[in-house]
Amino acid sequence: MDFELSDDLVALREMARRFAAEEIAPHARAWDRDGEIPMEAIRKLGELGFMGTLAPTELGGAELGYLGNAIVVEEIARQCGGTALMLAAHNGLCQGHILLSGSDEQKRKYIPKLASGEMIGSWCLTEPSCGSDAAALKTRAVLDGDEWVINGSKMFITNGHRAGVFVVTARTSDESKTKGISAFIVDRETKGLSTGIKEDKMGMRASDTVPVNFEDVRIPKESLCGELNMGFIDTLKVLERGRITIGALSVGLGRGALEEALSYGKQREQFGKPLTEHQTIQMMLADMAMEVEAARLMVHKAGILQDQGQATEIESAMCKLFASEIATKACLNGIQICGGYGYTKDIPIERLMRDAKLCEIGEGSSQVQRMIISRRLLDL
Numbered sequence: 122m123d124f125e126l127s128d129d130l131v132a133l134r135e136m137a138r139r140f141a142a143e144e145i146a147p148h149a150r151a152w153d154r155d156g157e158i159p160m161e162a163i164r165k166l167g168e169l170g171f172m173g174t175l176a177p178t179e180l181g182g183a184e185l186g187y188l189g190n191a192i193v194v195e196e197i198a199r200q201c202g203g204t205a206l207m208l209a210a211h212n213g214l215c216q217g218h219i220l221l222s223g224s225d226e227q228k229r230k231y232i233p234k235l236a237s238g239e240m241i242g243s244w245c246l247t248e249p250s251c252g253s254d255a256a257a258l259k260t261r262a263v264l265d266g267d268e269w270v271i272n273g274s275k276m277f278i279t280n281g282h283r284a285g286v287f288v289v290t291a292r293t294s295d296e297s298k299t300k301g302i303s304a305f306i307v308d309r310e311t312k313g314l315s316t317g318i319k320e321d322k323m324g325m326r327a328s329d330t331v332p333v334n335f336e337d338v339r340i341p342k343e344s345l346c347g348e349l350n351m352g353f354i355d356t357l358k359v360l361e362r363g364r365i366t367i368g369a370l371s372v373g374l375g376r377g378a379l380e381e382a383l384s385y386g387k388q389r390e391q392f393g394k395p396l397t398e399h400q401t402i403q404m405m406l407a408d409m410a411m412e413v414e415a416a417r418l419m420v421h422k423a424g425i426l427q428d429q430g431q432a433t434e435i436e437s438a439m440c441k442l443f444a445s446e447i448a449t450k451a452c453l454n455g456i457q458i459c460g461g462y463g464y465t466k467d468i469p470i471e472r473l474m475r476d477a478k479l480c481e482i483g484e485g486s487s488q489v490q491r492m493i494i495s496r497r498l499l500d501l
């Protein structure tokens with residue numbers, strides 16, 4: 122067991138940290154207010170390889186692996202949760218699904234454009250009537266000659282407003298709930314595909330979230346991504362990996378809360394001395410630091426195991442669950458330490474808190490993670 126990052130990963134972390142501090146932090150408040158990450162910023166993320174963290178180099182990706190991806194996402198989230206969520210959906214979900222089960226032709230067609238940031242990707246699983254019980258989805262794909270015809274609606278789709286391509290799950294058989302779903306790759310300009318207005322969210326506002334509708338959307342037979350009726354099984358694998366990214370995102374937000382509280386607490390004096398010299402505040406900071414460190418270790422462990430080709434259903438659920446809950450807690454305690462100023466937008470900690478709450482809901486809520494862990498514990 123080696124807790125030291127390799128020289129390459131340390132260099133990657135420093136590059137991501139510098140980029141986030143210089144190119145994201147100064148704008149994060151405006152992006153949160155306006156609900157948009159400028160395309161120029163996405164272009165720069167592409168130049169650094171951050172739009173293709175998981176894609177292989179031969180397809181134009183940076184091939185950083187799950188540990189490298191987690192390191193990048195933590196640094197970006199430290200400054201802007203919404204930008205990190207955009208990356209999580211683009212890299213982990215959309216590209217993750219194509220890389221997992223797409224054909225060589227599909228990978229060659231889509232991955233280079235996605236990995237460079239020329240095109241943004243979305244992943245459509247959730248529907249208006251089903252989220253946690255995702256396999257109950259109603260969107261349907263029917264084969265008509267050489268074409269699939271898709272009808273249905275998806276909800277809460279990250280990046281949907283600007284995505285050039287969507288990976289979409291749809292029911293293709295009624296024989297089995299989980300083994301009757303398939304995944305498809307749908308280009309944005311396909312007739313019948315439309316996106317609704319952006320959700321007016323509490324947090325993660327820089328990242329867009331929209332409904333996506335499919336009305337007699339006709340796509341070539343070859344747009345099937347993976348094996349027929351096995352799309353939900355692949356979806357679980359994509360989520361298993363994606364949850365490591367949400368764990369890393371949470372670590373970045375929790376660390377942000379700690380750093381902001383430390384910085385404020387050192388310069389704010391009450392009762393004749395800095396807040397950080399009051400023992401009660403010191404205890405709060407100590408707990409925040411301990412929990413962020415523990416969460417990071419869990420995330421890195423899951424990332425390393427994925428990079429070794431191992432399954433991480435439990436490690437992913439645990440790191441996502443723990444990291445997201447301690448992030449929200451760290452943000453709330455950070456606001457407490459910053460007092461009235463922490464409750465204003467003058468200090469970014471209130472934004473971090475709004476962003477952190479999403480990590481307890483998206484890619485499987487905390488309740489769903491506990492169900493996954495307890496099912497394994499109880500051998501159910």
Ligand SMILES: Cc1cc2nc3c(=O)[nH]c(=O)nc-3n(C[C@H](O)[C@H](O)[C@H](O)COP(=O)(O)OP(=O)(O)OC[C@H]3O[C@@H](n4cnc5c(N)ncnc54)[C@H](O)[C@@H]3O)c2cc1C
Pocket residue numbers: 210244245246247251252253254276277278279280322325330479482483484485486487488489
């Ligand atoms: C900002 C944002 C971005 C998102 N991005 C995407 C995306 O890119 N692609 C995508 O497909 N989806 C996306 N989602 C959807 C997200 O994954 C779902 O919101 C999430 O899975 C929860 O589903 P739900 O909102 O329908 O809640 P529900 O499933 O209705 O659950 C509501 C509450 O009930 C709890 N609950 C549900 N079932 C049980 C149970 N059996 N036992 C105990 N408690 C239970 C849940 O934990 C939750 O607290 C996004 C959501 C948001 C808010």
